[in-house]
Amino acid sequence: MSKIDLKDIFLDYQENGHDFHALEGVSFSVENGEFVSIIGSSSCGKSTTLNIMAGLYEPKSGSFRIDGVETRGTGKNRGVVFQHYSLFPWMTVKKNIQFGIRQNFPGLSKNELSNKAQEYLEKVGLRGFEHKYPYQLSGGMQQRAAIAKTLAMETDILLMDEPFGAVDAKNRVILQDLLLNILDSTDRKKTVVFVTHDVDEAIFLSDRILFMNRKKIEREIPVPFERPRHRERLALNADYQQLRRKIVDLFYYDEEENLHELEGGAGI
């Protein structure tokens, strides 16, 4: 049984009175402990798909199962990191982390709460920033804190929507390494679904890449490289370069197809 299973998911958004089809038959599964990336061009429905898994939106039709159980709404088995605002601006970094922990572990004493928050804070390298407010941190540090908060909730499933999308190139690489290191170092394997635009990021992090296009998952691409992965060595690997080319081509291939469609359409 897969950890996460989506079958034939449809979703419409209401827009000026009429329905806009955002997802048209999204199907895929994620195995327990697997790291899967969803990649695809803008507006293809990546965030919408992730938000359904988070329980923020309800599909119009289709089945969404976790551990085989049909699921609707948010739940303590899933933690979510967004590109922005995963932290409450009115709480300090540590308070934010503690707040997340308290929701999933209501029985903890004040001390245990503080220790647990501190532990995750230090895992993401934010020692010394405990009492800063989010606005006092750089974008990269905010995302570190967001990751610490979500990891500290110790959910089975981690859903991430372009968590490094607003971070500069150098910090992006640092954060990718940090995320993999933390995931590798925990004994209980987490199941991760990670939305990104960045082909290299997707390959470096994932076991499998889902290429999304035209409101559904169009391809599933396995990423066969062994872990732990080394960025520099991977970049020199011919297989890596071939895989990378293949995925980049998927983006362009589709654009050409769209062009043909447009031309054909204009002719009629």
Add this chain to the structure above:
Amino acid sequence: MIRKIHAVLPHILFVLLIYLILQPSLEGTDEYWALLAVVVAIELALLVKRKSLVAADIGIIVFLFLIVWEYLTAKAGVKNPLLYPAPENVFAIFPEDYEKILEGVASSLRLMFTAFGLALLFGVGLGLIVGLSDRLANTVMPIVRVVSPIPPIIYSPYAVALLPSFRSASIFVVTMTIFWPIFMNMVLGVREIDRKIMDSARTLNLKKSTMILQVLLPYSLPGILNSVSVSVSTSFLVLTAAEMIGGTSGLGWYIKYHADFANFTKVIFGIIMIGIVVTLLNALLAALKKLLIRWR
């Protein structure tokens, strides 16, 4: 060079003003001790803020004003001293009348704080209830948009007739002045909370009470405090106006009472006191805002 002159100018004016005050005054001018105390207090405040050019500007204006006022009334005597009292006489009111004045200030402030407490309680409470329900909000808000722009002072005569005492009527009218902006801000805070913040809150599976206390309230707090600081001056104006109409205590009453006896020295003093009280209230709110909202 110009900056330097700019910085010392208020202090030069201070010396000039002191010199002028110490010159012999016309008959009918009171002792200058109270006035001197006020002038020295302003100078001390300027010395504390001597780095600030804005403070220097304000000092220049205040001292110039006092010099002109002092010269025209106490020294040159160009106008009717009953209508244009000397600053000596105005500030001498304080040692003479201070019990009555402090009592008036205290009475006005008690009423203000009561009204603020009520407005905060009902504004936040009702705002939450209305904001959290689509149906209530859709029904109530169109009505609110018609009723809320009516200045509450307009229905004060009716409030006086309905409520048991003048004081309760004043409390009602002042409360309404502050209630609307708080209520509107709370409803808006709940209904138009940034979707990203709401999404991230929802993923935490919060209990309803936690959602209200830890998310919706802190999110709406800056808007509420801003609306309160905007309405604090208006509501004090409403209050003093009410006291002038029918009060038996408070600063508004003090001014009206002495105006009826054509004692404009006391009227001017009352006006200055109102300015001071409003400024203090605003400063109190600014401090509160700083204390409560450290997160941006």
